[in-house]
Amino acid sequence: MLKFIATRLLQAIPVIFIVITATFFLVRAAPGGPFDDEKVVLPEVKRALEAQYKLDLPLHEQYLAYLSDLANGDLGPSFKYPGRSVNEILFSGLPVTAELGFYALMIALVIGVLAGVAAALKPNTRQDYIPMTLAMIGICMPSFLLGPLLVLVFGIYLEWLPISGWGAIPGDKILPSITLGAAYAAYIARLSRAGMLEVLSQDYIRTARAKGLPEWKVVTKHALRGGLIPVIAFLGPAFAGLLAGSFVVETIFQIPGLGRFYVQAAFNRDYTMILGTTVFLSTLIVLFNLLSDITAAWLNPRLRAQFKGGA
């Protein structure tokens, strides 16, 4: 098991390195620079700015300087927000985005697993078709449509819930969490249905039933564990996706998270901020994938046996 983890960690390093290098050169190749503005920047001012941000150095020296700063954990100063470092901005946005992602994931899990299991227990009946149709709609409906719809219904017409902000008014976290979680709930519902269907047809389930165990025990004790493996494998990438993909939701609900900074950094050509967020998120994605692989392996008796034998 340790060997497996160590190998996967070593594999992650070149991945992240390639991401850094590609991003570094790509952002600089994009037309326009961080200091271009509607009102033209005087040449003498531009020179001073470039010197302060080391942009006057040859490209390879900038690259090496960035790598050496990065090795010290310093993501550099933001171009767009002078006086703030990229580290600071990331860490101000991360807890918010993580919290949003966490709530969204929980909503997705509860709704998704319940719907998926219910559907799998009575396949090809109404109990299957209704949640699965809803799940299909959930997958298809983009958050930039669902968000305003929820706002319209629950915020404006019914006036039950606040429509923007994060943590300022009680209840303002509900709509964004649902908006973000809905698509993932739908995925999870379909994954758990498929997983459960496969497991429920296995011999050991028939054995359990033959022993005379009540159906709820068969499901919760024996079937769920195997049936949810695909869901668990999906959780790592899903959480990373929630972190990186919350931009739309954060914009609709004015949530001060990471996602909003990420895309704006690209529009602003905020080189250090783009790089910082990319490095940070790609590291997270790699880590979460690794975590979900480990969990999946641990849950799967066949793989677990392999590790025991190998180690």
Added chain:
Amino acid sequence: MATVIRTNNALPWIPLLLAVLISLLTGCGTGESNVVQGNRNGILHYGNGAEPQGLDPHVVTGVPENHLIRALFEGLAVKNPVTLEPEPGVAERWTFNDDRTVITFYLNPDARWSNGDQVTASDYVWSWNRALHPMTGNLYAYMLYPVKNAERYAKGEIDDFADVGVKALDDTTLEVTLNAPTPYFIQLMDHYSTFAVHPETLMQFGEMTDRFTPWTRVGNIVSNGAFVLTDWALNRHIKMAKNPHYWDRENVSLNGVVFYPTENEVSEERMFRVEQLHRTEGVPLDKVPVYRAIADSPYMQDPYLGTYYYLINTDREPVNDVRVRKALSMAVDREQLARTVMQEVVIPAYSITPPNTLGYHPPKLFDFNPEMARELLAEAGYPNGDGWPGLEVIYNTNEAHRKIAVAVQQMWKKHLNIDVTISNQEWKVYLNAVSQRDFQVARRGWIGDYVDPNNFLDLFITDGGNNNTGYADERYDDMILQQAPRATNQEERFKIFYDAETMLMEQMPIIPIYTYATRHLVHPSVEGMTPNLMDSLNLKYVKLVPGRRLPQELQ
């Protein structure tokens, strides 16, 4: 066996998740709104458009930054919110010498920094050195270029700041020597790039020219305006409280202000409707008719010192021919555009300077005239659009710009029978294309930094950084740069500007489209938010009256 049961049983975590979710959900239900609470406590809740880049007056630029910095700091002179004429700020009065090239500012001896220190003339000398120093990289350094030798210092041509025309004669007397009489110079004292900063505070965190130090953070910043910074939660809010050391504190009614980064106009409008904000930075275009229909509407629309226009690259065919440029301009039905596409939130423009810029009215040389436009186009060799080589209009990606471009494209097709392509470009790509002059026609907007025709007309001097059209005329340069500053009175000066603008518009290097207007929603409880051309708000004059509610239709 017990372990097996525990790990096998997946049931417990579903109720657990449900419990957490429900606890999340039970937090719902709205309490007292920001507005009601704010009215009681004297706290204004202010939609500020965007998260500011920062609060350092010599480093940042932008409208949200302007609102914040002008609440925290005060210039030598401030603008009267109604007339926009300068009135005392840190300086209680100022005098001019005979040829109006030397200004002596007499600082209010009661003017204090928020730590209690006196605001002195030498603070200004130090701060202007910082604002102009080449290493600071101040985008607005040129605001101080009217000061003698300031431009040379900023360009690194001279090193000794003592040669620049600003001297502290004593603690409360500041003498400023200008290159030439500059009638709008006092106005510039209300622009944040000319504000003083507290030298000791800055030096505590780094060098004078450092851009990255944390001196503007809560707890560090020392300022001299009506308010002080008390809280700054990135992308959430910026809170300010009344400054107990401010010299005119008795006339400050508010106890505090909370600024919100309201980037999304739609959400901002919703926040306003549920009384989370006293004032919004904008109003979504499609909501304007709704708000207009309400009696005692909180909707406020006022002319703004800015012009929306199309830049023409006069070196590219077919727009290198002035007849083609005129034909294009005359075939745009600005009244219709303003009425339909822009919901009457703008004013049709026929020149670059907005009307009534401190009493200046620009020339109007043409009108919507499709017949004459067709004649001009025929003269240029494209009768009824025959042989038209095509034309491309670029704009930065934005729904409003697209709608206007589509409308203009249709008007040109209808009235001139010519095909024009319109293409959107991402913001920085578009900026790059404009500055490299890699376009035929490009959308452009210009918002004035100070109320004077000069601010619009000096765009088009030969090779001016924001000219981008290729328009070059020595006579025009001479009028703007030499004759106008030497005019002995405003009437003569405006006459020179008028003649220069007439020359410019006869060459039509731009197609003016409309004059901007500001759109805000202002809660009925707010008093003292006087509209003006600069959208320049002095929070010192704002008062809150408790007990007033939004009109019934909005509740």
